[in-house]
Amino acid sequence: MAKNFPKRNYAPRVKSAESAPEPAAGTSWERQAGWYDQLQGEGGGDFYSRLILPAVLRQLDARPGQRVLDICCGQGVVGRALAAHQVSSVGVDASPSLVEAAKGRAGAFERHLVGDCRELGAALAAGGVSTAFDHATLVMALQDLDPIAPVLAGAAAAIKPGGRVVMAMTHPGFRIPRRSSWGFDDDNGIQYRRIDGYMSPTVVPIKTHPGRPADPSRTTSFHRPLSAYLSACGAAGLGVVAAEELCSHRRGTKGPRFGAEDRAAREFPLFIVLAALRIA
Helix, strand or coil: CHHHCCCCCCCCCCCCCCCCCCCCCCCCCHHHHHHHHHHHCCCCCHHHHHHHHHHHHHHHCCCCCCEEEEECCCCCHHHHHHHCCCCEEEEEECCHHHHHHHHHHCCCCEEEEECCHHHHHHHHHHCCCCCCEEEEEEECCHHHCCCCHHHHHHHHHHEEEEEEEEEEEECCCCCCCCCEEEEEECCCCEEEEEECCCCCCEEEEEECCCCCCCCCCEEEEEECCHHHHHHHHHHCCEEEEEEEEECCCCCCCCCCCHHHHHHHHHHCCCEEEEEEEECC
């Protein structure tokens, strides 16, 4: 899908952390905005363009002329993908700099607002945006938010009955910060995924640039078991009807462990995409 994005002349507008306005929420990526904007660019990074966006668009199944609420829109990658299919979107994000970057790339189908996605109703009302969206997206954000109950409730309230909320996130069963890692069984020639904990919710600070000790930039990852996400959807009046587990398309060099690494890459998913219908 990313190959079909319309090209626009764009000069990055992300401000430095020192001059950026205050974010709308404490979990905002405002201090990482410049780095994240460069990482994602026009059509999203490698994982976005090859794995995440195609799955999100499949599950969303939005038609030309429909309206989509893009929750935690960042610098607008999802909105641009939707625009390529003549689907309009309103994006909401807590980072003013990322919203500014999204606006700088936006076309006629896209609009973006600064707001706390845990208070979607207030954010949309402040922007003069009517609800009754056809669908909503929450792409690569839920693992960075806490609490998630008001986010999902706000998404359900903003869409029409029968509309879809499509959520993409790092896989909570296989990509657990500081609790999962790769290992290799030399005796059997198997690369395996080691999981040191799963059921217990955890809050993990993440260094944006681990190779730069003096860089103070941090984000926060909130691990929850998959059951927590499914239960939160149900409590919000959202019934999960489909799921895609996405394995990496990347492959290493043809070394002695290539076969084992290739099998592991095809067996252990990095991301999961859930599609839920508003049932209440």
